[in-house]
Amino acid sequence: MEMIADKLSIVQSLWPFLIKGLWVTFQISMISILFGSLIGFTLGIGKTLGNVVLEKCINAYLHILRGSPYLVQLYIIYFVLPSLGIAWLSFDSYTAAIVSLSLYTSSYVTEIVASAIFAVPNGQSEAARSVGMSKTQTYRNVIIPQALKLTIPPMASVYVIVIKSTAVLSVIGIAELTRQGEVAIMRMPGDIMFIYLLIAFFYFLYCYPVLRFSKWAEGRFGQLGNDLH
Amino acid sequence: MDWLQNYFNFRIVGNYADVFIAGVGQTLWISALCLFLALIIGTFVALARMSSNPLIWRPVAAYIQFIRSTPLLIQIYLVYYGLPSLLPRGYGDFFDETQTGIIALTIHTAPYMGEIIRAGIESVNRGQIEGALSVGMTPRQTLMNVTLPQALANVMPPLLGQTAVLIKDTSLLSIIAVFELMGAGLQMFSETVIATESYVTTAVCYLGIYALMLVLSGMAQNKLGGNAWKAN
Numbered sequence: 001m002e003m004i005a006d007k008l009s010i011v012q013s014l015w016p017f018l019i020k021g022l023w024v025t026f027q028i029s030m031i032s033i034l035f036g037s038l039i040g041f042t043l044g045i046g047k048t049l050g051n052v053v054l055e056k057c058i059n060a061y062l063h064i065l066r067g068s069p070y071l072v073q074l075y076i077i078y079f080v081l082p083s084l085g086i087a088w089l090s091f092d093s094y095t096a097a098i099v100s101l102s103l104y105t106s107s108y109v110t111e112i113v114a115s116a117i118f119a120v121p122n123g124q125s126e127a128a129r130s131v132g133m134s135k136t137q138t139y140r141n142v143i144i145p146q147a148l149k150l151t152i153p154p155m156a157s158v159y160v161i162v163i164k165s166t167a168v169l170s171v172i173g174i175a176e177l178t179r180q181g182e183v184a185i186m187r188m189p190g191d192i193m194f195i196y197l198l199i200a201f202f203y204f205l206y207c208y209p210v211l212r213f214s215k216w217a218e219g220r221f222g223q224l225g226n227d228l229h
Numbered sequence: 230m231d232w233l234q235n236y237f238n239f240r241i242v243g244n245y246a247d248v249f250i251a252g253v254g255q256t257l258w259i260s261a262l263c264l265f266l267a268l269i270i271g272t273f274v275a276l277a278r279m280s281s282n283p284l285i286w287r288p289v290a291a292y293i294q295f296i297r298s299t300p301l302l303i304q305i306y307l308v309y310y311g312l313p314s315l316l317p318r319g320y321g322d323f324f325d326e327t328q329t330g331i332i333a334l335t336i337h338t339a340p341y342m343g344e345i346i347r348a349g350i351e352s353v354n355r356g357q358i359e360g361a362l363s364v365g366m367t368p369r370q371t372l373m374n375v376t377l378p379q380a381l382a383n384v385m386p387p388l389l390g391q392t393a394v395l396i397k398d399t400s401l402l403s404i405i406a407v408f409e410l411m412g413a414g415l416q417m418f419s420e421t422v423i424a425t426e427s428y429v430t431t432a433v434c435y436l437g438i439y440a441l442m443l444v445l446s447g448m449a450q451n452k453l454g455g456n457a458w459k460a461n
Contacts, residue, residue: 064436067435067440068439069398069399069401070397071400072432075428076428076432079418080428083423083425163300164299164300167300167303168401193307193310193314196303196306196310200295200303203303207297207298208298211297
C-alpha cells in the first residue's frame, strides 16, 4: 500500500511538468506535420508531373532524407548550419527542431502523395482531359480529390512517426515530454524506471488512438496500393 | 583544392578516417546482429499473433502496440536502466552498453518484423499449405519448407525497408554511449569542436550505407522476383 501511495505522490508532483512537456510535444508535432505536409504535398505533385529532371531532383531529396538518421539531420541543422555564417540559417533550438522535423516529415508525405496520385486510375484523368478540362483543372477537380482520400490512413501513421521522433529533440534541450522526464529524474534519481514508464504511458496515450484511427481509416478509405506496411 | 578547405576541411576528416571506418563497421555489425535476432523473434511474434488462443495472442498484441506507440529513445532508456535490475543480484553489469543497445534495438525491431512476416504468411496461398499437409508434411515441416520461404519472398520489399530503418535507428544508441557511426561523429566533434566536418562526414557515411542497401535490394529483386516486386 505504501508503495502505491509513494508512486502516487511522485505522479502528483510530476504531473504539471509532464503535461507541460506533452503540450510542447503536441505543438511541435502539429507544426511539423503541417509544414511537412505542405512541402510533401507540393513535391509529391511535382513528382507526378512527368518532368524527368524535376523527378530526379525530388528523388535525390528523398534519398538524402531517407538515407540518414533523423538524429544526424537534427545535428546538421542545429550545429552545422550556423557555422556557415548565414544569419537567417542560425536557428535557435526550437526553430531547428521544427525545420528538421518538417523536412523529415516531408520525405514521407511526398512518397504518400505521389503514390496516391498514381493510384488514381488513368481513365479518370483521360476522361477529364477528353471532356475538355485543362491539365490544371484535371489535377484540381478530378485527381487530387480522389488521391487525398487515399492519403488519410498513411498520413496518420506518419503523424505517429513524427510524435515518436520528437523524443529525439530532448538531445538539443527542447523541453518536450522526454526532456521533462529527464529533468524530473535529476530531481528524483531513485525512480528512474517509474518515471520512464510514466513517460512511455503518456506517449502511448497520444499515439495509440492515432494508430487505431489509421487502421480504421484503412478500412474506410482503402489501402494505398498493395503496400504491406 | 584550397578554396574547399574553407568550407570542408577534408584533412582533419582524413585524420579521423580510421574512427569513421570503425564506426561504420560497428554500425553494420550491430544492425546485422539485431536484424538476425529480430527476424527470429519476429517469426515467433508473427506465429503467436496468429494463434487462436487469446492467452497467447493478446499479450503479444499488447507488446506490438506498446512498441509501436512509444518512441525508440524511451525504449532504449527503459532497457538501459531496467535491464540491470532484472538480472540476478551481483550480475547488474553483466551486459555492457553495446549489448544492452543490441537488446533494446532487437526488442524494438522484432514486432515490426513480426507484423511484416505475418502479412507475408497471410499472403501465401491457402492451397499451398493444404497441399503440403495433404502430402503428409507435419505442420512444422509445412511452415519451414512451404509457408515461410514463400512468405519471406513476398514481403522482401518491406523487410528491406525495415532493415534500412533499423540501420538508421542504431544512431540513437550513441545516446547511451555505444560506439557506432554516430558515436564516431560525436567523438570527432568533442575532440576537434568543428561541427561541419564531424556531422557531415557522419551523414555521408550513413548515405553510403543506404546506397549500398539500395544496390543490394536491387540485386535481391532480380534474384527473387516474388509477387510483391511485380506489383511495384
